[in-house]
Amino acid sequence: MRFKTQKTNPxxxxxxxxxxxxxxxxxxxxxxxSQLPLLAAVGCDLNDPSRDIKFLFPDSTGFRTFYVSVxxxxxxxxxEKIEQALGDKFTGLYETLDVPYTVYEIYRGRExxxxxxxxxxxxxxxxxxxxxxxxxxxKITAFYIQKFTGKGARQFRSPEFAAQFQGxxxxxxxxxxxRTGSENPEGSISRIKNPVPEAVEDFRAxxxxxxxxxxxxxxxxxxxxxxxxxxxEAVASDSGPSWE
Amino acid sequence: xKNRQRLSLFQIAWKNLARKKTRSFLTVVxxxxxxxxxxxxxxxxxxxxxSLDRDIDNLGFQMLVVAKGCPYEAATLMLKGGTGLKYMxxxxxxxxxxxxxxxSVTPMLMQVVFDPNKGQSGxxxxxxxxxxATFPRLKPGLSFKQGSWFTNPExxxxxxxxxxxxxxxxxxxxxxxxxxxxxxxxxxxxxxxSGTQDDGTIFLPLQTxxxxxxxxxxxxxxxxxxxxxxxxxxxxEKMFKLPDVQVVSLTQVKTTIMTLxxxxxxxxxxxxxxxxxxxxxGVINTVLMSVMERQKEIGILKAMGALASDVFxxxxxxxxxxxxxxxxxxxxxxxxxSRLTEYLIRQLLPFSPSGGLISIDARLILISITAxxxxxxxxxxxxxxxxxxxxxLEAIRSEEx
Numbered sequence: 001m002r003f004k005t006q007k008t009n010p011x012x013x014x015x016x017x018x019x020x021x022x023x024x025x026x027x028x029x030x031x032x033x034s035q036l037p038l039l040a041a042v043g044c045d046l047n048d049p050s051r052d053i054k055f056l057f058p059d060s061t062g063f064r065t066f067y068v069s070v071x072x073x074x075x076x077x078x079x080e081k082i083e084q085a086l087g088d089k090f091t092g093l094y095e096t097l098d099v100p101y102t103v104y105e106i107y108r109g110r111e112x113x114x115x116x117x118x119x120x121x122x123x124x125x126x127x128x129x130x131x132x133x134x135x136x137x138x139k140i141t142a143f144y145i146q147k148f149t150g151k152g153a154r155q156f157r158s159p160e161f162a163a164q165f166q167g168x169x170x171x172x173x174x175x176x177x178x179r180t181g182s183e184n185p186e187g188s189i190s191r192i193k194n195p196v197p198e199a200v201e202d203f204r205a206x207x208x209x210x211x212x213x214x215x216x217x218x219x220x221x222x223x224x225x226x227x228x229x230x231x232x233e234a235v236a237s238d239s240g241p242s243w244e
Numbered sequence: 245x246k247n248r249q250r251l252s253l254f255q256i257a258w259k260n261l262a263r264k265k266t267r268s269f270l271t272v273v274x275x276x277x278x279x280x281x282x283x284x285x286x287x288x289x290x291x292x293x294x295s296l297d298r299d300i301d302n303l304g305f306q307m308l309v310v311a312k313g314c315p316y317e318a319a320t321l322m323l324k325g326g327t328g329l330k331y332m333x334x335x336x337x338x339x340x341x342x343x344x345x346x347x348s349v350t351p352m353l354m355q356v357v358f359d360p361n362k363g364q365s366g367x368x369x370x371x372x373x374x375x376x377a378t379f380p381r382l383k384p385g386l387s388f389k390q391g392s393w394f395t396n397p398e399x400x401x402x403x404x405x406x407x408x409x410x411x412x413x414x415x416x417x418x419x420x421x422x423x424x425x426x427x428x429x430x431x432x433x434x435x436x437x438s439g440t441q442d443d444g445t446i447f448l449p450l451q452t453x454x455x456x457x458x459x460x461x462x463x464x465x466x467x468x469x470x471x472x473x474x475x476x477x478x479x480x481e482k483m484f485k486l487p488d489v490q491v492v493s494l495t496q497v498k499t500t501i502m503t504l505x506x507x508x509x510x511x512x513x514x515x516x517x518x519x520x521x522x523x524x525x526g527v528i529n530t531v532l533m534s535v536m537e538r539q540k541e542i543g544i545l546k547a548m549g550a551l552a553s554d555v556f557x558x559x560x561x562x563x564x565x566x567x568x569x570x571x572x573x574x575x576x577x578x579x580x581x582s583r584l585t586e587y588l589i590r591q592l593l594p595f596s597p598s599g600g601l602i603s604i605d606a607r608l609i610l611i612s613i614t615a616x617x618x619x620x621x622x623x624x625x626x627x628x629x630x631x632x633x634x635x636x637l638e639a640i641r642s643e644e645x
Contacts, residue, residue: 048363093415093434094410120411120413122413125419127412127414146363147362147411148361149412151426153360153361157361
């Protein structure tokens with residue numbers, strides 16, 4: 001049965017003529033999509049966020065967790081900026097572009113009073129997890145090594161060692177070379193005492209982790225979620241989260 | 245005429261559907277939802293079974309003999325706080341190997357140390373001592389991201405599961421320190437992710453671990469692989485006769501899980517069938533309504549010379565198009581939401597194996613779309629038949645009245 005009518009749209013004509021191959025292609029595309037793997041690197045989380053944040057920010061009333069990664073925030077060009085700021089390359093199996101960094105945004109009522117962020121760092125004998133509690137302006141208020149595999153762990157996790165990092169910020173690390181472990185000219189970082197002189201490799205690893213942590217916060221958090229200057233408080237747009 | 249061309253049956257059907265966009269759209273949505281449920285369900289059916297089979301095959305052995313009361317999984321060990329380890333003498337391996345049903349065995353020793361420098365209140369680290377000669381053969385699913393197994397049975401070396409290595413930031417050639425014991429070991433291998441508890445395991449040669457922890461001649465478990473023709477329940481009974489051991493049969497675990505899952509599957513299948521029935525009713529309703537509304541038009545078509553078979557084909561084609569579109573959209577939905585569906589299933593099921601729970605392949609998609617189109621054709625018979633047997637003059641008159 002055929003009738004005469006107006007000329008048809010060429011696009012529609014194309015679809016009508018290729019219905020079968022289009023259907024087959026559609027099925028194939030779906031099949032390929034369904035087989036894509038979802039594997040990613042693992043970040044650094046607090047073991048017990050509720051308890052640990054109360055310890056790092058005793059005056060907090062709640063927190064919010066969000067995830068950032070170099071891959072999603074700028075990719076390779078951003079990684080190069082981060083490496084330049086760090087003065088070292090991201091290397092090895094685990095320091096990669098797609099590592100998801102967990103950031104804890106800390107509240108007192110509806111005010112943002114700071115952030116907690118941790119990084120994994122390769123030590124001499126195992127992994128070191130270094131967490132920093134930061135004010136919205138980026139100043140360190142608390143330093144916490146969640147995990148340390150190696151000799152001298154007790155000293156590196158001691159309150160005395162942690163106290164040396166209080167009040168430091170990224171600009172204090174600007175002249176510190178993570179590759180050589182030296183600061184030229186000598187400044188705040190040179191004044192940090194290594195409690196275990198024989199574990200110099202681990203001491204340097206900790207300093208690298210702190211610098212890396214501050215740089216990641218600068219590029220992945222502060223650059224994207226502008227905070228007020230140090231000393232003032234940011235206010236959340238709606239009611240702040242509370243402790244569960 | 246110059247600007248005119250012939251219009252095919254397909255084009256007329258398409259135009260008819262396009263005239264009632266909302267109705268056609270809602271029908272397509274109904275069919276898509278039914279297809280989505282159907283594909284997800286069958287995808288789950290095969291995906292779950294495959295993952296479970298793979299998990300059990302990756303374990304390598306069908307049976308595990310452990311000392312009576314000894315936890316045999318790292319998770320249980322952690323829950324028990326590293327206490328409660330019970331030991332068997334290595335001689336048990338000889339007793340097991342004597343049985344004719346046994347293909348191969350692999351002795352293992354698990355040890356746990358308390359690491360005070362893990363978190364605020366410390367944590368546990370588990371080590372598994374394995375026999376380098378037998379364990380790799382019984383674990384064909386394990387592959388290396390870096391390096392390989394130990395260089396000798398007494399080597400001070402360590403092989404790490406991917407997650408253990410990631411936590412410790414270790415690579416081949418690095419040194420690893422056993423907390424509490426302060427023993428240094430060389431990392432010789434990093435395993436690829438397997439999705440099993442091996443990912444978080446730190447492997448040492450059995451003899452090395454025995455020596456470090458002062459457990460010479462002691463084991464916590466023995467993995468057994470039996471010959472294919474072995475009657476597992478009978479062999480299990482035999483193993484129970486060994487002194488002070490308990491037997492964990494993985495085949496039994498698998499059967500129990502599959503029975504539980506089958507029950508849930510029947511329930512979901514019933515829901516899917518109801519969804520499909522509702523969609524078919526929707527299709528019949530849409531096409532029938534469209535036929536009733538177009539009586540005059542059909543009458544004119546027939547008056548112009550269209551045969552009953554032409555009208556039948558036209559209505560049938562409309563039904564097929566609705567079903568094909570619905571089937572394709574449903575298949576797309578099933579694929580795109582498969583990760584989400586998998587996540588929800590994992591939350592609901594008491595046990596789910598590692599790896600993909602929903603396996604959707606081209607065959608399943610094609611079969612499902614074909615089934616939906618065939619069902620659509622079936623449901624289109626009645627409206628098509630009604631349209632085909634309309635008498636031209638009566639049809640034209642009925643609408644005028």
